[in-house]
Amino acid sequence: MERLHQRQCRLLRRSRLARRCHQGRQDRFRSAVDRSAAADGERVGSASVIRDRVRVSSLLPDFPWDTIAGAKAQAAAHPDGLVDLSVGTPVDPVDPLIRAALTSVAEVPGYPTTYGTSELREAAVAAVARRFGMTGLGPDAVLPVIGTKELIAGLPRLLGLGASDLVVIPEVAYPTYEVGALLAGTRMLRADGMTRLGPESPALIFLNSPSNPTGRVLGVDHLRKVVSFARERGAIVASDECYLGLTWGAEAVSILDPRVSDGDHTGLLAIHSLSKTSNLASYRAGFVTGDGELIRELLEVRKHAGMMVPFPIQAAMTAALADDEHETVQRERYRARRTVLRKALEHSGFRIDHSEAGLYLWSTRGENCRTTLDWLAERGILAAPGDFYGPTGTEHVRIALTATDERIAAAAARLTT
Numbered sequence: 001m002e003r004l005h006q007r008q009c010r011l012l013r014r015s016r017l018a019r020r021c022h023q024g025r026q027d028r029f030r031s032a033v034d035r036s037a038a039a040d041g042e043r044v045g046s047a048s049v050i051r052d053r054v055r056v057s058s059l060l061p062d063f064p065w066d067t068i069a070g071a072k073a074q075a076a077a078h079p080d081g082l083v084d085l086s087v088g089t090p091v092d093p094v095d096p097l098i099r100a101a102l103t104s105v106a107e108v109p110g111y112p113t114t115y116g117t118s119e120l121r122e123a124a125v126a127a128v129a130r131r132f133g134m135t136g137l138g139p140d141a142v143l144p145v146i147g148t149k150e151l152i153a154g155l156p157r158l159l160g161l162g163a164s165d166l167v168v169i170p171e172v173a174y175p176t177y178e179v180g181a182l183l184a185g186t187r188m189l190r191a192d193g194m195t196r197l198g199p200e201s202p203a204l205i206f207l208n209s210p211s212n213p214t215g216r217v218l219g220v221d222h223l224r225k226v227v228s229f230a231r232e233r234g235a236i237v238a239s240d241e242c243y244l245g246l247t248w249g250a251e252a253v254s255i256l257d258p259r260v261s262d263g264d265h266t267g268l269l270a271i272h273s274l275s276k277t278s279n280l281a282s283y284r285a286g287f288v289t290g291d292g293e294l295i296r297e298l299l300e301v302r303k304h305a306g307m308m309v310p311f312p313i314q315a316a317m318t319a320a321l322a323d324d325e326h327e328t329v330q331r332e333r334y335r336a337r338r339t340v341l342r343k344a345l346e347h348s349g350f351r352i353d354h355s356e357a358g359l360y361l362w363s364t365r366g367e368n369c370r371t372t373l374d375w376l377a378e379r380g381i382l383a384a385p386g387d388f389y390g391p392t393g394t395e396h397v398r399i400a401l402t403a404t405d406e407r408i409a410a411a412a413a414r415l416t417t
């Protein structure tokens, strides 16, 4: 018990420290802006200089989707139309049960709470226990988020991390982990195994199993090693479990599975999105759960920033979490599309790596991904190049299963003739 408490203190020390350093950082920031404004003021006027100097977007990578505009134009020129398998956006309609829950409270005028309704948090606890065997959670340890992308992009900052902290992300990764590190100004390392870290003590480790883009699933042993490493070094583990409900054979387990956590959630966060499993990408609906103290800290900060999930969306989420049938129907749609597409890709010379879960086929023709992108575009198919996801993704393309049955059949026909 005493050891447990010490560990929690260590994990939160950074955010408290960060708070103490905050004023100092703000002062440094202001004086840098003032200095540059004074230096350049005469030339262009100080107001525009300040805007130029603090442009946060310049710290971030170029938006990668712009780089495939040419391939998209070529694919769209196909006589039978574009098959867009680049973005993993749902195409099947939101289940009527969820829509009814949304409209049932459409007349409510008041502000929602950041913490969400107790019904929503109870439904989330019941759903993750029923669907994924995640036990030992209470509704107090659930916090709704406005889609999980915003949480991921903000998490290092929300946890008070800064320049001296290291954030670890997977080698090939969903780009928003890097964005989160850049926005908080932390150091960042891509690593799939903890040995790459040497003696370093990271502040935060992002995991993503099943992975976007590779569909790789991390087993219980791997996850246990990460948890034990994180506990030795005082790191927080944020496990992005967006695709946990979309497995095609291999078992995918949560970081909060008792076989991984031994029932101790200290320092562990599991991030769950309803975008893919319940087709709720347009609603912006997710939640984070795990270590109660970390959840309370996130809640406190998010309350001040007004990061509230709209009330009708909370009602829709509650209904979606209480019902497994619509999820099963959707999973089976994707399973069928995956079978058709995988067969066609293999028939036309692709090798599919990993992809044992999730919504993507991580595919290669053993050449640079941009060459493969052009090859697909000639056939009217748009994919996402692997170099979007990290330097080791350059020989793969990510092919999404998120298209209608008709478009998937069209892609398969083009690949096999």
Ligand SMILES: Cc1ncc(COP(=O)(O)O)c(C=O)c1O
Pocket (backbone or CB within 6 Å): 088, 146, 147, 148, 149, 150, 152, 174, 208, 211, 212, 240, 242, 272, 273, 274, 275, 281, 285, 286
């Ligand atoms: C790995 C991963 N995490 C998080 C997200 C964000 O999902 P959302 O913001 O819709 O909850 C996505 C979306 O594609 C994703 O692939």
